[in-house]
Amino acid sequence: MNIIRYETAGESHGKGMLSVLSGMPAGLEIDQTVLDRELARRQGGYGRGQRMKIETDRADIISGVRHGKTIGSPIALMVWNKDYENWKDKVTEPITRPRPGHADLVGAYKYGLTDDIRHVLERSSARETAARVAAGAVAKIFLARFGIEVFSHVVEWGGIKIDTSAMTLAEIRSRAEASPIGSACGGTQEKEITAMIDDYRAKGETMGGVIETVIYPIPPMLGSYQSAPRRLEARLSSEIMSIQAIKGIEIGNGFGLAGTPGSEAHDEIYFDNDKNEYYRKTNRAGGIEGGMTNGCPVIVRAVMKPIPTLMKPLDTADIATGEAAKAVTERSDVTAVAAAGVVIESAAALVIADAFMERYGNDSMEQTTRNFNSDPDQRKFRWKGVNWLDGRIAGK
Numbered sequence: 538m539n540i541i542r543y544e545t546a547g548e549s550h551g552k553g554m555l556s557v558l559s560g561m562p563a564g565l566e567i568d569q570t571v572l573d574r575e576l577a578r579r580q581g582g583y584g585r586g587q588r589m590k591i592e593t594d595r596a597d598i599i600s601g602v603r604h605g606k607t608i609g610s611p612i613a614l615m616v617w618n619k620d621y622e623n624w625k626d627k628v629t630e631p632i633t634r635p636r637p638g639h640a641d642l643v644g645a646y647k648y649g650l651t652d653d654i655r656h657v658l659e660r661s662s663a664r665e666t667a668a669r670v671a672a673g674a675v676a677k678i679f680l681a682r683f684g685i686e687v688f689s690h691v692v693e694w695g696g697i698k699i700d701t702s703a704m705t706l707a708e709i710r711s712r713a714e715a716s717p718i719g720s721a722c723g724g725t726q727e728k729e730i731t732a733m734i735d736d737y738r739a740k741g742e743t744m745g746g747v748i749e750t751v752i753y754p755i756p757p758m759l760g761s762y763q764s765a766p767r768r769l770e771a772r773l774s775s776e777i778m779s780i781q782a783i784k785g786i787e788i789g790n791g792f793g794l795a796g797t798p799g800s801e802a803h804d805e806i807y808f809d810n811d812k813n814e815y816y817r818k819t820n821r822a823g824g825i826e827g828g829m830t831n832g833c834p835v836i837v838r839a840v841m842k843p844i845p846t847l848m849k850p851l852d853t854a855d856i857a858t859g860e861a862a863k864a865v866t867e868r869s870d871v872t873a874v875a876a877a878g879v880v881i882e883s884a885a886a887l888v889i890a891d892a893f894m895e896r897y898g899n900d901s902m903e904q905t906t907r908n909f910n911s912d913p914d915q916r917k918f919r920w921k922g923v924n925w926l927d928g929r930i931a932g933k
């Protein structure tokens with residue numbers, strides 16, 4: 538990221554998780570309840586483990602905000618780990634049995650930490666995403682000031698696909714927000730999925746899934762084709778793929794485009810003379826063409842692999858003895874796919890905030906708003922298609 542940047546620090550059982558976010562203009566009102574609501578959402582979702590019962594994540598604003606508004610300086614946000622009290626004086630046995638799929642084995646050798654894999658595990662833990670969500674919540678507050686919304690829903694759980702083709706965007710969002718699995722399916726399918734998660738828990742298994750993130754409304758012309766690092770697909774992918782356990786990503790019709798003839802792969806352009814606007818009837822591109830938003834909803838799907846900490850441990854080799862062993866079992870979640878949706882929203886919000894600042898940004902919110910409002914072409918590409926996602930959704 539270019540103008541908006543952030544870094545996180547913190548270990549899973551250390552004092553807390555810190556994020557430092559820079560580049561936000563001065564004068565943005567920060568509502569603490571929004572930060573804490575996002576952190577609470579990240580803690581939720583069916584299938585989470587014991588740790589989430591210990592923590593009540595809250596963002597402690599350390600710097601960058603005075604009297605409720607940003608002042609242009611780096612915003613440091615601290616999420617204190619309540620569990621630290623239980624760990625600070627704890628004497629733990631060294632971990633020498635790396636979990637396949639985690640950072641354990643290679644991380645221990647890379648950093649010369651083979652005496653105890655816990656040195657690796659503490660930082661590679663997905664607990665780090667609490668800090669990302671705190672920073673992402675600030676980006677969401679910023680985007681909301683310009684009418685930009687980001688939400689996600691889980692479209693596949695352990696192989697069970699959720700069909701949202703008969704639902705509007707608004708329906709999907711409200712149903713997913715009310716669901717313990719973060720999906721819009723409701724009723725029968727929700728029960729089927731929660732029963733499957735229970736079954737996985739009983740068997741010592743873990744479960745992955747696919748999350749769809751929607752950014753809409755979103756202004757056109759964010760991102761650029763001019764240089765590779767400015768392309769919006771690249772920026773979104775990079776940020777989302779950096780989230781723990783995310784193994785694949787697609788934008789719009791993504792991988793499906795391989796089997797689609799060109800005549801059915803793109804979104805034809807129409808012009809409404811009365812409204813002086815361009816519009817599309819489909820959104821196969823997922824709202825991005827040539828690395829730039831085109832006014833249609835930005836659609837990103839990402840797959841989260843099953844968490845590598847299994848209670849039914851996999852084969853491994855003990856790095857102290859070289860002997861065959863079973864991987865270490867640590868307290869963990871059966872699945873955290875719904876929580877990953879909140880983390881992806883944060884990642885997307887940070888990227889979009891960065892691209893927005895590139896086009897309209899200034900050091901103050903006042904001037905940034907003026908720049909945005911005075912853009913004559915900003916409404917020229919407003920999405921007015923009947924269907925928001927390749928004709929799958931009837932209505933708006």
Ligand code: EPS
Pocket residue numbers: 549586587588589620661662663664665666667844845846867868869870
């Ligand atoms: C997590 C906190 C962790 C894990 C989980 C995510 O807490 P603890 O290790 O104390 O149980 O529950 O991390 C992983 C599953 C992982 O593999 O890193 C959190 O706050 O989201």
